[in-house]
Amino acid sequence: MxxxxxxxxxxxxxxxxxxxxxxxxxxxxxxxxxxxxxxxxxxxxxxxxxxxxxxxxxxxxxxxxxxxxxxxxxxxxxxxxxxxxxxxxxxxxxxxxxxxxxxxxxxxxxxxxxxxRQGHAFMRELFLQDRIGLAVFDNELRLVRTNTHLLPYLGVPDELYGARLGDFLQEADAQVLDTCLRNVLATGTPLVGFDVKVHTRVEPGAGRIMSVSAFRLQGANEHVIGVTATFTDVTDQRLSRHRLDLLHRATTVLSTTLAAAESARDLANVLVPEFSDVAVIDVAEAVFSGDEPTPEHYSSHTLRRTAAAGAAPGALLAGEVVDMDTGGTLSDRMWSHSEDDSVGPDDALGHMHGMSAWLRARGALIGRIRVGRSCDRPPFTGDDLDLLAEIASRAALVVDNARRYTRERNAAVGLQRSLLPSSTTDTATVHTASVYLPTDTATGVSGDWFDVIPLSSARVALVVGDVVGRGLRATVTMARLRTAVRTLADLDLEPDELLAHLDDLVSELASDTKDAETSLGSFGATCLYMTYDPVTRQCLAASAGHPPPALVAPDGSAVHVDLNPGPPLGVGGLPFESVTFEAADHSVLALCTDGLIARGHADVDEGMAALRHALSPALAPGRPLEEVGPEVVGELVPGPLADDVTLLLATVHGVSAQDHASWTLAADPSVVSEARAHVLGQLSLWGLDELAFTTELVASELITNAIRYAGGTIGLRLIRTSSLICEVSDASNTQPRMRRAHDTEEGGRGLFLIAQLTDRWGSRYTRSGKTIWTEQELPPSR
CATH class of the missing domain: 3.30.450.20 (PAS domain)
Structure with a gap:
């Protein structure tokens, strides 16, 4: 053979x-x-x-x-x-x-x-089995042989010999299958695992998903005699896979963010249209403020409509607050058409097949999900409700985590923001505006800091610092240093002395944390501290490894102050040097961190030059500082931040000659009456007679103490700014101390009276001695 x-x-x-x-x-x-x-x-x-x-x-x-x-x-x-x-x-x-x-x-x-024999037995058993539909078609796609399980639906005739698919399937479905089978006949290329949804003419319904495979039949001499096709009902498998895919996509979008509203919107867009025609997600109102939501066994709950997908415009109002009475019992459920008593006649879920599932986490009601299908789609099943409940369970944990994150972040940001001053400040002689851009955008604060500190006698201190590193540790170190600077500034120390004390503090911090495996570099920092005296127009500045300030004159010319910077804080062993320079009225001082001038420049000098060139045109006459800062920073740092950026701008204007007066007095009791006369005359000239009695008494007490305890030349000065300032200077370095005098003592009550009569008082050391100062609020203008 x-x-x-x-x-x-x-x-x-x-x-x-x-x-x-x-x-x-x-x-x-x-x-x-x-x-x-x-x-x-x-x-x-x-x-x-x-x-x-x-x-x-x-x-x-x-x-x-x-x-x-x-x-x-x-x-x-x-x-x-x-x-x-x-x-x-x-x-x-x-x-x-x-x-x-x-x-x-x-x-x-x-x-x-x-x-x-094996082939014959295989074909016989294949046609006898009832798990897979098997059909043999001739070249005209007429059925010539089938098993009994071809399509187990209503409308499929018992006798199929000679029938075509279009005789019992809907026309569109039959055309899809005919096209596939004709292609197999024509090309000989097998069809493998092609999914198609089929509906019979008698029972269209939701149809069934069939996986179709087909191959061409050839006789002797390769003559084509027909095509054989298998039909496998994979509806349940495909629905299960579809549900798993949907659950996977829902889990994926829920894991991308810790923002409750964004998570709800993403989830609604996943559900529509794959799972439903409409999806509405309501979230407990407490979630958005970070507060604790209502326990689920309570009856009354307040939800906010957070996300909706598939609804007609205007049918569902985002942000609408919904007060609900659940009766203290929560259960996921399905409804048909408008049976749901939780939707109104205007709700987009009315007149739909629908389901709802509650968002519950840690014993609290977080929200709910509602979905609806139009009557054109099959109603939901119990498996669909289980799927929605599982999605709701995962969404509840995500939303609750978002709530807890919001609570913690609000607390952290609130605390950290409190470590920095306002972006703009105003004193009698200085107006400031700042730009603060941390690389840690999640918390809004990092290692850079700035400060504007009012000092005695209308003076102001400007501070900019930069802590090594980023993140929470840098923030904590920054907070310590800023607090220390404010404390030292309250002592009216000169810049070089203040930085020396600050350097000691950083060294101690590094020493205290050696056991925690924290290196000295972790507490390293740079700092620029400067003071401005509006009476003399003099600025006094010192630097601990920090870039010098820029001074922009009223005519627009810009220079960097020639400082001799000391070492960064924490190095120790080297002195700091103060430099004095004059700032004319309406000049602008610019203090920054190296994140602004180091970007894109190999040399810091190039970065400082770029800052000067950016400041000069930006500081047009009359332009608010609040507009200048962002423009300059945007020009110098156009892209993503590589380091924290801080820019502090300060416009200064001094006290005019008509608003201050000073006298030099001998250390003799006879000058007390002379001093009172000077005070009364000057206050009368300023129209401040209402403050004459108090100021005369204050001046008398301070000059008397200077004569009694200090000796030498005594200085008396009055300054009128937003308050009336009275200063008495002497050559003694003894710190004045207020005490409570006994009833039998004749003296010892002077500073106590001064504290009672003035709004503020204090003392500061100078290179030639000390100055005691007081402040009184000016009477309202008439």
């Missing part, structure tokens, strides 16, 4: 022999010659048993015979082939004619017979 033929026992390919009853070969077919590798003349006259591997087994072979047709197996000689299966049919007519009986013997290799 021909190897590989479709049917090894096909009549056209029989290996046939005609033999008599003694086994003598009388005739043979061409297939027999091919199988036995002998010609017909070689076979003629031979015996069948001689073709066997063991001729002596011939009786055993004959014993397999039985009935009108003998069938069995035999093993041919090795040079003739292997094991074969044979059939023997007696030929009629020989015996009646007085001739020997003749028999037709045909055979085929046993392996091919087994393959044919």
């Amino acid at each position: 021909t190897p590989g033929s479709d049917d090894p026992l096909d009549v056209g390919h029989w290996a046939g022999l005609v033999a008599d009853e003694n086994g003598t070969i009388l005739r043979s077919t061409l297939a027999a010659e091919a199988l036995l590798s002998r010609s017909a003349s070689e076979l003629h006259g031979g015996r069948v048993q001689d073709l066997l591997a063991v001729p002596e087994s011939w009786p055993t072979v004959l014993e397999q015979s039985g009935g009108p047709v003998w069938a069995g197996r035999a093993v041919l000689a090795p040079h003739l082939g292997g094991e074969v299966e044979f059939r023997v049919l007696p030929l009629a007519g020989g015996e009646s004619a007085g001739q020997a009986r003749e028999f037709l013997v045909f055979a085929a290799p046993q392996t091919l017979v087994m393959q044919w």
Whole structure:
């Protein structure tokens, strides 16, 4: 026979022999010659048993015979082939004619017979099984054979022979399948696992999802005789996979942010339209302020409509507050059409199949999710409700985490923001505006800091500092240093002395944390501290490793102050040096951190030059400082921050000559009356007679104390700014101390009276001694 033929026992390919009853070969077919590798003349006259591997087994072979047709197996000689299966049919007519009986013997290799039998059994069982629909179509896509499970739906006829798919499926579905099958017929390319939703004409409904595979059938000579297709109902599997995919997408969007409103919007957009036509998410009002939400067993709850998707414009108002009475019992549920008593007639969920699930976390009601489908889609099932409940459970944890994050962040930002002054400040002689850009945008604060500190006698201190590092540790260190600077500034120390004390503090902080494996560098910092005296127009500045301030004159020219900066704070062992320079009225002082001038510049000098060039045109006459700062920073730092950036701008204007007066007095009791006369005359000239009695008494007490305890030349000065300032200076370094005098004592009450009569008082050391000062509020203008 021909190897590989479709049917090894096909009549056209029989290996046939005609033999008599003694086994003598009388005739043979061409297939027999091919199988036995002998010609017909070689076979003629031979015996069948001689073709066997063991001729002596011939009786055993004959014993397999039985009935009108003998069938069995035999093993041919090795040079003739292997094991074969044979059939023997007696030929009629020989015996009646007085001739020997003749028999037709045909055979085929046993392996091919087994393959044919296996294929036949496979096809039979395939058509008998009822788990996969199986259909054979002819070239015109008419059904010629099916099993009983082709499409187990209403509307599929029992007898399908000769039917077309369009006879029982909806036209659109039949056309999709016909197109796929015709392509298989035309190209021979198999179709594997193609999903299509099918609906019968009798029961359209939601339809079923079928996975279709098909391959072309070819007969002899590769003649196309049809196409075979399998139909597997994968509706439940696809729905399950779809639900898992939806749950995965919902979990993904919920994990991208800790903002409750954004999470709700993202989730609503995932649910629509894949899962529902409309989705509404309400979140407990307390979530947005970080407060504790109402426990779930309470009856009354306040929710805010946070997100809606798929609703008609205006049907659902975002931000609308909804007061609910749950009766203290929360349960997820489904409803049909407008049965839900929690929706009004104008609600987009009315007249829909709908479901709702509560957002609950840690025993509190966080919110709820409601979804709805139009009547064109199948209603929700119990599996859908379970899916929504699972999504709601995950969403509740995310929203509650967002609430807790909001609470903690509000507390942290509030605390950290309190560590910095207002972005703008106003004193009688200085107006400031600042720009503060931390790299840590989550908290809004990092290691940079600035400050504007009012000092005595209308003076002002300007401070800018930069702590090494970022994050919470840098913020804590910054807070410590800023507090220390304010404390030292209250002592009216000069800049170089103040930085020396601050350097000692940083060294102590580093020493205290060595056991915590914190290096000295973790507490390193730079600082620029300067004071402005509006009476003298003098600025006094010192730097601890910090860039110098820029001074922009009223004419727009800008220079950097020539400072001799000391080492950064925490290095220790080296002195700091103060520099004095004059700032004309309406000049602008610019103090910054290196994050502003170091970006994009290999040399700090280049960065300072760029700052000067940016300041000059930006400080147009009359332009508010609040506009200048952002413009300058935006020009110098146009992209993402590599370091914290701080810029402090201060416009200064001094006290006019008409608003201050000073006198030098000898240390003699007789000058007290002279001093009172000076005070009264000057206050009368300023129209401040209402303050004459108090100021005269204050001046008398302070000058008397200076004469009694200090000696030497005494200075008296009055300054009129937003308050009336009275100063008495002497050469003593003794700190004045207020005490409560006993009833029997004649003195000791002077400073106590001064404290009672004035709004503020204090003292400061100078290079030549000390100055005691007082402040009184000016009377309202008439």
